[in-house]
Amino acid sequence: MNIPSDLKYTRSHEWIRLESDGTITVGITEHAQELLGDLVFIELPELGKELAAGQEAAVVESVKAAADVYAPVAGTVVEVNSALVDAPEGVNQDAYAAWLFILAPAAAAEVDALLDAAAYQQVVDAVQ
Amino acid sequence: MEKTPLNQDHRAGGARMVDFGGWEMPLHYGSQIEEHHAVRRDAGMFDVSHMCAVDVAGRDARAFLGRLLANNVDRLTVPGKALYSTMLNPDGGVIDDLIVYFIDDERFRVVVNAGTAAKDLAWMNARLAEWALAVDLTPRRQGAGALAMIAVQGPQARQQVWRVLPEARAASEALKPFFAADAGDLFIARTGYTGEDGYEITLPAERASALWQALAAAGVHRCGLGARDTLRLEAGMNLYGQDMDEGVSPLDAGLAWTVDLLSPRDFVGKAALLERGQGQQFLGLVLLERGVLRAHQEVIGEHGRGEITSGSFAPTMQQSIALARLPLPTVVGETVSVRVREKLLAARVVKPAFVRHGRVLV
Numbered sequence A: 001m002n003i004p005s006d007l008k009y010t011r012s013h014e015w016i017r018l019e020s021d022g023t024i025t026v027g028i029t030e031h032a033q034e035l036l037g038d039l040v041f042i043e044l045p046e047l048g049k050e051l052a053a054g055q056e057a058a059v060v061e062s063v064k065a066a067a068d069v070y071a072p073v074a075g076t077v078v079e080v081n082s083a084l085v086d087a088p089e090g091v092n093q094d095a096y097a098a099w100l101f102i103l104a105p106a107a108a109a110e111v112d113a114l115l116d117a118a119a120y121q122q123v124v125d126a127v128q
Numbered sequence B: 001m002e003k004t005p006l007n008q009d010h011r012a013g014g015a016r017m018v019d020f021g022g023w024e025m026p027l028h029y030g031s032q033i034e035e036h037h038a039v040r041r042d043a044g045m046f047d048v049s050h051m052c053a054v055d056v057a058g059r060d061a062r063a064f065l066g067r068l069l070a071n072n073v074d075r076l077t078v079p080g081k082a083l084y085s086t087m088l089n090p091d092g093g094v095i096d097d098l099i100v101y102f103i104d105d106e107r108f109r110v111v112v113n114a115g116t117a118a119k120d121l122a123w124m125n126a127r128l129a130e131w132a133l134a135v136d137l138t139p140r141r142q143g144a145g146a147l148a149m150i151a152v153q154g155p156q157a158r159q160q161v162w163r164v165l166p167e168a169r170a171a172s173e174a175l176k177p178f179f180a181a182d183a184g185d186l187f188i189a190r191t192g193y194t195g196e197d198g199y200e201i202t203l204p205a206e207r208a209s210a211l212w213q214a215l216a217a218a219g220v221h222r223c224g225l226g227a228r229d230t231l232r233l234e235a236g237m238n239l240y241g242q243d244m245d246e247g248v249s250p251l252d253a254g255l256a257w258t259v260d261l262l263s264p265r266d267f268v269g270k271a272a273l274l275e276r277g278q279g280q281q282f283l284g285l286v287l288l289e290r291g292v293l294r295a296h297q298e299v300i301g302e303h304g305r306g307e308i309t310s311g312s313f314a315p316t317m318q319q320s321i322a323l324a325r326l327p328l329p330t331v332v333g334e335t336v337s338v339r340v341r342e343k344l345l346a347a348r349v350v351k352p353a354f355v356r357h358g359r360v361l362v
Helices: A030-036 A089-093 A108-112 A117-127 B007-012 B032-041 B061-068 B117-131 B157-164 B166-172 B205-217 B225-234 B270-276
Strands: A014-018 A024-028 A039-043 A056-062 A066-070 A075-080 A101-105 B016-020 B023-028 B044-047 B052-057 B082-088 B094-104 B107-112 B136-139 B147-153 B180-183 B186-189 B198-204 B280-287 B298-301 B304-314 B319-327 B335-340 B343-350
Touching (some): B007 B023, B023 B032, B044 B225, B061 B107, B061 B117, B082 B117, B157 B198, B166 B180
Antiparallel strands (some): A024 A101, A039 A056, B016 B023, B044 B147, B094 B107, B280 B319, B304 B319
């Protein structure tokens, strides 16, 4: 299972990359896409939307199921990956390249508190 | 969990295994969409050994099935002919849907769903005792004499079967759709659950792995239950437990064509069907917007409300489709709304099937 060590994670299987400008890029993990199977539909949040930590931000749907993607921390949506709307299979091909949205976090400290790769590995191991 | 004779082959083939009605079955071998396309464009195979073949033998076999089933087994006069039917409870609800094969006047074979086989057999045995008929019921899924079933489906399916089983070509080539024949210890039926041509091959459990591997070596794609579900949905075929169950009349599940209400023959559930009549229409939906239709979503139209019973993304059509129970006045061509999460999405009412023999029909 590919869990890059330079990313942060959540228990609900989002990955988070802290960018140099303080924003965070969010996607779903390789483990999450594997559980879902072939993705066929992605609904992204509206630009400018303010999200609370843990609030539903996006929806990813595979042939077999729909899953919510949650805001890992509180923040404002500053960019969305619209290219995925027409090519949701990009998430299956490379879950860590196919980001969903970028948040400007309300508080930087919240990002530090997210899971690191080792802690996320334990989350994955626990459910298998 | 129960395992089919092909369990090791699925694992060796890299399948993601899931619990399906108490059976450990392959969901997919990597991409369910690629498996779907393989069946529409080439040839794919499915392990359907979790379904249960039940041999119905004896002097009263025809009389027994005549009282048990909603479709009329008297339509079976040519050996090898198959008939799709429901088996109803006295209230007219569907206990199961099944295929019955006619072998001779004292021998039939009924193939029932995996998760319902135990209750089906209990029901059949109870009716047998009640009606005091001379019939032996022999389930062939486990133990001595166990059978496996492999469905090979797609435009190239029959050619591929003949390549791998040249000895079966003579017996199977002339088969018309919905007929079956013996070929040695194989039982080959020109039936399926995908909307494509092909065979369902029933064979001794101990021979299943060799056939599976030979078909794979010939280039037949391994397919899991995920692709099987999207293929049958595109083909407009019902799935038991989803599109109908014991609380649903076959007349409300698009299965009126399988219910014989015209002949004087009596069968379990007939009186209830005649008394209640049809309450809803079973039709297809094509989503006109982006999104995915799913079972249990609410449908709102000018004639009232309905419910989706099966919905998914249709890989052949590259859009979402569904089967739904809708108010009786609903007509094909109408636009309805479907509640998907907090939104109302527009969908067009169509007559299933959506796809047959690789071609989109709606």
